[in-house]
Structure formats: structure tokens, C-alpha cells
Amino acid sequence: MMRLRVLPILVRMLLFACLTAAVAPLAGCWDMRYLDKLAVVLAVGVDDDPTGKFLYQVTVQVVLPQNAVTGEKGGGGSPVMTITDTGDTLFEVFRKMSTKTSRRLFFSHTQLLAIHEMTARRGIYPLMDLIERNADIRTDISVIIARGMTAEKLLQIRTQMESVPANQLKEMLQVNEEAQGQTYSVLVRDIARWADSEQKQASVPAIGAKGLPSKGNTKENVDRINPEVIPELTTMAVFKDGKLLDFLTPRQSRGMTWLENKIKSTVIKFSCPRSKGHYMVEVFETETKTMAKLPTRGEDRPVIHIKTRVEAGIQEMACPDFFIEGEESIHEVEQALKKAVEEELKTTIAALQKKLKSDALGWGEAVYQDQPQLWKKISPDWSSLFPKTAYEIECISHIQSMGSRTNSIVK
Amino acid sequence: MFGIDGSKGKKARKSNGDERRPPQAEKHEKEQLSAYEEVPVIADLSDMLDRIKSEMGNSDDLVVRQLRLSDHGQCDVAIVYIQCVVDEMRLDEFVIKTMQEDKVLTGQQALEQQFSSEEKADQMLDRINNHLLSIGKVTEISTFKELFENLFLGSALLFMNGCGKGLAAQVSGGMKRGIEEPKTELALRGPREGLTESIRVNSMLIRRKIRSPRLWLEQMTIGEITQTPVAIMYIQGLVSEDLLKDLRERLDAIQIDGILESNYIEEMIGDQQWSPFPTIMNNERPDVVAGYLLEGKIAILVDGTPFVLLVPVVLNNFFQAAEDYYQSFQMATFLRLLRFLSFIIALLMPSIYVAILGFHQEMIPTQLLLKLAAQREGVPFPAYLEAFIMEFVFEILREAVLRMPSSAGSAISIVGGLVIGQSVVEAGIMSSAVVIVVSFTAIASFVAPVYSLGIAARLLRFFLLLAASTLGFYGIALVVLLLLLHLNSLSSFGVPYLKPFAPVYWKDIKDSLFRAPMWLMKERPQLSTDKNLDRQSTQLEPRQEPSQ
Numbered sequence: 001m002m003r004l005r006v007l008p009i010l011v012r013m014l015l016f017a018c019l020t021a022a023v024a025p026l027a028g029c030w031d032m033r034y035l036d037k038l039a040v041v042l043a044v045g046v047d048d049d050p051t052g053k054f055l056y057q058v059t060v061q062v063v064l065p066q067n068a069v070t071g072e073k074g075g076g077g078s079p080v081m082t083i084t085d086t087g088d089t090l091f092e093v094f095r096k097m098s099t100k101t102s103r104r105l106f107f108s109h110t111q112l113l114a115i116h117e118m119t120a121r122r123g124i125y126p127l128m129d130l131i132e133r134n135a136d137i138r139t140d141i142s143v144i145i146a147r148g149m150t151a152e153k154l155l156q157i158r159t160q161m162e163s164v165p166a167n168q169l170k171e172m173l174q175v176n177e178e179a180q181g182q183t184y185s186v187l188v189r190d191i192a193r194w195a196d197s198e199q200k201q202a203s204v205p206a207i208g209a210k211g212l213p214s215k216g217n218t219k220e221n222v223d224r225i226n227p228e229v230i231p232e233l234t235t236m237a238v239f240k241d242g243k244l245l246d247f248l249t250p251r252q253s254r255g256m257t258w259l260e261n262k263i264k265s266t267v268i269k270f271s272c273p274r275s276k277g278h279y280m281v282e283v284f285e286t287e288t289k290t291m292a293k294l295p296t297r298g299e300d301r302p303v304i305h306i307k308t309r310v311e312a313g314i315q316e317m318a319c320p321d322f323f324i325e326g327e328e329s330i331h332e333v334e335q336a337l338k339k340a341v342e343e344e345l346k347t348t349i350a351a352l353q354k355k356l357k358s359d360a361l362g363w364g365e366a367v368y369q370d371q372p373q374l375w376k377k378i379s380p381d382w383s384s385l386f387p388k389t390a391y392e393i394e395c396i397s398h399i400q401s402m403g404s405r406t407n408s409i410v411k
Numbered sequence: 412m413f414g415i416d417g418s419k420g421k422k423a424r425k426s427n428g429d430e431r432r433p434p435q436a437e438k439h440e441k442e443q444l445s446a447y448e449e450v451p452v453i454a455d456l457s458d459m460l461d462r463i464k465s466e467m468g469n470s471d472d473l474v475v476r477q478l479r480l481s482d483h484g485q486c487d488v489a490i491v492y493i494q495c496v497v498d499e500m501r502l503d504e505f506v507i508k509t510m511q512e513d514k515v516l517t518g519q520q521a522l523e524q525q526f527s528s529e530e531k532a533d534q535m536l537d538r539i540n541n542h543l544l545s546i547g548k549v550t551e552i553s554t555f556k557e558l559f560e561n562l563f564l565g566s567a568l569l570f571m572n573g574c575g576k577g578l579a580a581q582v583s584g585g586m587k588r589g590i591e592e593p594k595t596e597l598a599l600r601g602p603r604e605g606l607t608e609s610i611r612v613n614s615m616l617i618r619r620k621i622r623s624p625r626l627w628l629e630q631m632t633i634g635e636i637t638q639t640p641v642a643i644m645y646i647q648g649l650v651s652e653d654l655l656k657d658l659r660e661r662l663d664a665i666q667i668d669g670i671l672e673s674n675y676i677e678e679m680i681g682d683q684q685w686s687p688f689p690t691i692m693n694n695e696r697p698d699v700v701a702g703y704l705l706e707g708k709i710a711i712l713v714d715g716t717p718f719v720l721l722v723p724v725v726l727n728n729f730f731q732a733a734e735d736y737y738q739s740f741q742m743a744t745f746l747r748l749l750r751f752l753s754f755i756i757a758l759l760m761p762s763i764y765v766a767i768l769g770f771h772q773e774m775i776p777t778q779l780l781l782k783l784a785a786q787r788e789g790v791p792f793p794a795y796l797e798a799f800i801m802e803f804v805f806e807i808l809r810e811a812v813l814r815m816p817s818s819a820g821s822a823i824s825i826v827g828g829l830v831i832g833q834s835v836v837e838a839g840i841m842s843s844a845v846v847i848v849v850s851f852t853a854i855a856s857f858v859a860p861v862y863s864l865g866i867a868a869r870l871l872r873f874f875l876l877l878a879a880s881t882l883g884f885y886g887i888a889l890v891v892l893l894l895l896l897h898l899n900s901l902s903s904f905g906v907p908y909l910k911p912f913a914p915v916y917w918k919d920i921k922d923s924l925f926r927a928p929m930w931l932m933k934e935r936p937q938l939s940t941d942k943n944l945d946r947q948s949t950q951l952e953p954r955q956e957p958s959q
Binding site for chain 1: 768771773781783784788794
């Protein structure tokens, strides 16, 4: 049998050893760290430095695993702790915090960046760079605005549903996005991308607190059946050039979600057509497309075309004389739905165009994608062109179901 | 009934043409049977018996029975055998009794012709051979070498005074283990019989599966002192001639004092002797052996062990269990995948655990990280040391249970499983996560149907653990890459070890990652045979419509 000529075993082993030795130091960013020597940071809060000495006061919420995880012995204490320090940049503060910690801060599992509204008015872009640049920090951190209270206080509210407050805040964003759509989560990498492209202004959900904020940081807050204070999702905050302008109203905020095509499911309230009372329509599928068309009659501004398709069902009916069995009534509801959605979108657009003058809808992006030649021409003046840009809304609505019964029992 | 026949098919071992181990002529010492090759049987009976006794150091289990059959002293016969190696009942009944009752031998009746005394002795021996011994197999012996070979294989030797030769009557008997259920590769459905220590019983069991004249058997003895019968079995026409020639050469090259188990041969004829991966299959199920023979492989039977060797094999074979073919192909496919997965788990799980805890904490979901972190709280050892210690403890437990008397086994498992497993966590010395990982790894490693592959995983696990604890996932990737390179470099009797995956042979994929239905497996795997690939000639496919 043919056998390949093989090197002597000693030579082969020597070769093997050399190659192994050569390959081992190739590990670029290897860095062993023991899990029990890490302080897992779940949320970072940024406020203005109250003393005015530095630019920022940063708070990190560190999870204490032995307390946070149920089923382990020990514990009983707070599931998280916060550490607060001041500095001019995030990285400066993070390293400064090592004067207060026995473990190294570990940012790979950070989920939330809370920014106080006053700090956000000064600009949020400086806060994004470290998160984008550092390989250890994820860029899918949700950004929120702490509204009506400092980010420090927000991160110090003890919550009941999730023992780790950062989880509560993060989950709140998700649940609301799926059930009502008043806000949608915005990640650090989204903001960074928008800032880079200059085709879209940032918008960030805001979270406030309901109740007495001072009671948040007490054990009583989680021992009570009705907590003294509970974090509450409010509306989207709109930015321009990285600086917070204002908050939208709840209706505008949902319109914003709608225009961003991020509504997964929501409900709309209608008055009964011929009597007192209300009925509810649940939107369970909707799709919104924003397209840019070439300007008509030699104008310099594009026309934005918004196309929405809404699939919905009647879920609550408290109208005595509204019989929804017939096709007529369904058609009536469909028309009402179409009108309501169009109204909501128009209000939102009006607020952004006329009041805030910020292209948080990303119309610039639509123009860039659909009419790149035009965008090249108008992009320098886009911020002044946006408020005057014409748009048209096309809404198609379908009622697909009426729930398990037809006419209401309300007589 | 299944006596051992040492002389048939005996291979001359003078022409060892293998360059690996040149024959050493000077090694013909007294202990080796070949030293007796030239020593003839002595004609004088008492001298002969004295010589045998002295050669065997007057061993007490050697029985020498002298019979003076006729009163005139012209017919002295001696019977020599080793106690319990022969079936003494048959010896009494069919050898001694018939001789004692024969009228010619006892001198009551004269021979028809007159002979000289020497010729007469020959004549008498012929008469015994042809007329008297009602024994299936009788051979003439003329040298001491043949004498001893037959003696130890269970023959009774018969010598007659004045005759320069003797007779070996095959009356082998003695105690043998019965055919029992195999201990290693259990199957819920399928034959329950396992191979035994006797090479003849084993070849019988295989022949009972393949009733074909094309099933050929070649026997030889290996082991200068032990003279162990070794046989190769194959189906002529399916097996490749090159492979047979190669195997014969390798077996002929073995020069060793003794063969006690088939692993002796496995290690001496294997291709890559430094590899932890087995390149020769071992099995103790006759149905599995028969299955491989039908695929054109060669079985090597070694007397004294139920484990039959099979060549050539590829890695894929070690994931095939007998039961795969005895149950529905869907289930078999599922189990195949499960086995591959289990092997990967058995190999990688502890190292992945260590790598994640030591280097890549960002890789796992936050909730899981917090759970692990909470368990690690207060554990005095770093994760990698923890894993090393627990793996080591498990290996000790495993070895202890394997070697303990079975009555103490349950005590060990209680102490090992409950006391160590539980209290070590409760005392906070180890985290429960590492106990879970180690136990799961252990269970996964038992899924391998062939034990020798499990051993490879067992050893490599520590190697991977070392890589993971110094370099993290990068280290694991390096070692896995190395393993792949290594596996790719392996071959078993000329067949690439990773076939049919690398080199890809699409037709054989049908019986690798999954097991195709029987009616689709129309060809034999091309792994070991290159001719006569047709397994089914008909186009049998499932009926589309129910027959009326």
C-alpha cells in the first residue's frame, strides 16, 4: 500500500509546538475576568452635575446577583445598588467609580441609558460615543429620557414586578410598544446612525414617575400592594441636532409610532354615531410606508406620500343603537377608523412641522432612498425645507372581526 | 463440539516481508513454540513420555495414561492430555473404551498379514485412526511443535510404542461461558446473544447470521508463547483484495509473546497509533459484526475475548448503533442526530462553561448570567479550577464504580452522587452550575454506542478545558480546528476517517447523519468496498395505495 512519506515524530512534534506557540498570542482581546469579580451594570443614568463643577453626574445601577435571583440562599437585601459620581465624560466617571466599588464595573449587559431631560436639552450625542466605540458595551442599549425627575432618582425607584428596576423599565418599553404603541424603544445605535446620516432627527421615549419620588428608594415601596411611586412611561421626546426640543402629547406620540411603522397593536376609541357612549376598535395589524415623490410643477420640495393599511376588529361596543351585523355598519366603522388614523397622523406631522420643526419622522431618509438625486440637491437646506414639505396620506382600513358577539347588550 | 483447530489454515511465519518490524531470527528461544519445529516424535514410548513430562516440568495437570492393551506387550499405547481441557467423557467413551474392546489391539485376533514389529506398530496406529476412533477430527503428529499445539488446543494425544508419530484426537471440552446477552451495546429490540471468549463459538455465531459459502475464514496463531488463535472473516466478493492483503501483512508482522485481548492486535495493526480516536472498531454483537461484513469490512476474531475487531472503519461508524436498523428510520435518524449532539456536548460543554464564565460573560442572556453569578457568589475557586476539580472527581467516581465489586457499587454512587454532588454545593465549595454541567457532560458521554469513542471524548475534554481556561472561545476554536485537522489526517486501512463527510461521498450520507429507510438504501457504503455495491436489486418502494 502506498504510504505518504511522513516526517519523523520528533520533527512533527517540534513543528506542532512552534505553530501552537505562534498561534496562541494571536488572541487579540482576550482578557480573563472572573464572573464573581464583576459588577454587572444594568442601567446608566446621566444628569447635570448639581454642583456645576463637572458636566455630568452619572449613576450606574449595579445588580447584586445574590439578592436579585430568587431561589438562592442569603439575600433579602436590595437587588440592585446605585453608584453616583461626577465628571466631564462617561468614561472618566466610570473609571472614577472604582474608588467606590469592590468589583469591576461590567457594561456588557447594560440595557438602559436614562438621560435627564435637562441634560438632554444640552445634547445627547456626546454620551453616545463611548457606547458606540467601546467593544465591551453593547450598542443595543435602550435610551430613555427621565422626565420630571433626575435619572438618578429614576434608577433608585424600587419596583415590584421586576425586582431589578432596569428590567422593569426595559420591559415597560417593550410591553407598551406591543400593546399600545404610545412609544417605541430607541437604541443607542439608532441615534448614532441618525446623527451620522443627518437624514433624521432623534426621538426618544420618556419615562417619569407616578407618585412620590422620594418614597421610591425605600423597602416600603415594594412591600405595599399599591406602591407609593411607580415608573411610568410617558411620550416620545423629539430632538433636533441631538438636543431635546419637547415632548409630544400622547396622541401625537402614538401618531409618531404609527408613522415610524412600529405599531404592533393598539386601540382607538370612537364615539357612538347616533347615541351616547363609546366603542373601541383594536388595530392588530398595520403597515405604514413613507415614500418621497418628485416635486410637482418645478418646485424644489419633494412630496411625501404616506400609505397606511390598518387591519382592525371591534372589541368593545357600548352603543345602544349601533347594530354592527350589517355590511353598512362595518363600512361605517371602517370609514371612522380611516378618518381617525388620518387625523392622528396629521396632528403628529403638524406638531413636528409647524411647532418643533424637526424631521424626527425621517422624511429626509425617505427622500434619500427614493429620490437620491433630489436629496443631493436639497440636503443642505433640508432643515428649513422640512416644515414646508407637502405630504399626502392614503389610509386603507379593514374591519376583520367583531369579537365573539355582534350587537351590544347595552340597550 | 466447537473445538479449536490450530493447524488448519496455519500461516507460515517465515516470510515476514514487512519493513516495519524485521524478523529477529535470534529470538528463537526455548519459550517459543517454534523452537520445537525440528524435534521429531520419539519412537520409544517410555522415552517419549519422559521427554514430554520433562518439557512440561512435570506439571500436575498433565495426564499420562499408559495402556497395555495386549498381554504380550506388543501393543503399548499411551494417552496424553491436559486435565479439563479435554472432554474426559468423550475420551473415555470413544477413545479408550473402543481401543480396549478391539480384538486386534488386545491380541485376541491376529492381523491378516504378518509385519515386522515396526511396521506392525504403524499398522496398529492406522487401525486406531481409521477404524476405532469415533471422533470427528483426528490428525497425525510427527513433531513436538504439532504435539504441543494440539495438546493445548484440547486434543488427547495417542502414542504407540515403536511408532515415530502420534495421533491427536480432538476431544476438546472443558468449561466455557455460555452465550449471554452482550454487556456493552444493549438493544431493546434485536438479537440478545453476544459473542463469547471462544473463537469457534464466535465464528459459529457469525456463520449463523450469514449462511453463505462466500463467508470465508482464515485462521492463524499469534503470540509466540500464548499461541492465540486469531481468525479473519470476510465475505469473498465484497471485500477489497488490497484491503485483505494489507491486513494479512500487518497481522503477519506481529511478533509478540502473547495476545490476551483484541486490543493487543488493535494497537499493533492500527494506522495512527498516537491518535486518541479509534481507527478500528470493536464489537461484541454478532449481528453488528455480520452487518459490517455485509458492508465489505473484515472481522478479526481473537480467541479469549468477546470483542471482535472490524476494519476499516470511519468516524461515522462509531455513531451507528445496532438498534438504528431495528427500528423505524425516523426514530433512528433522531437518535443519530442526538448521538452526534451528545458527542459534541460531551466534548465541549465544560469548556464552553468555563469560557463563558471566564471570558465571554456578554455572550449569555442577562438573566442566565445573573443566575450563574448568584451561584458563583462565595465560591472560593475560579470557574476553570472548579470545572477541572469536578471533572476529575467524576472520573474518579466513574473508575471506582467500574472496578468495585458490584455489591459496593451502590454505596459508591450514594456517596459520590449524593454526598459529593449535593453537599459540595451546599457547603458553597462548588457552584451548582458546575455540578450540573459535569453531570450533564457525563450523561452525554455515555450516549456513544461504542465505548472507545467515548474514551476519546473523555480525554480530549481535559485538553479543551485547558484551552478554554487560558484562551476562552478562541482557545476552544483553536483546539476544535486542530481536532478537525487531525481527524482529516486519520485513515483506517486506506479509508479516510471522515468519509463520507470529507471527502464528500453523497451516496453514503444516507447512513450517516440520518438513517434512510431500508428501501432507499440500495447500495452498500463505498467506504470499504469498491465493487458489488448493489445491496438491493429491486425497486422496492412503499405502496402508494392500499392493496385490495
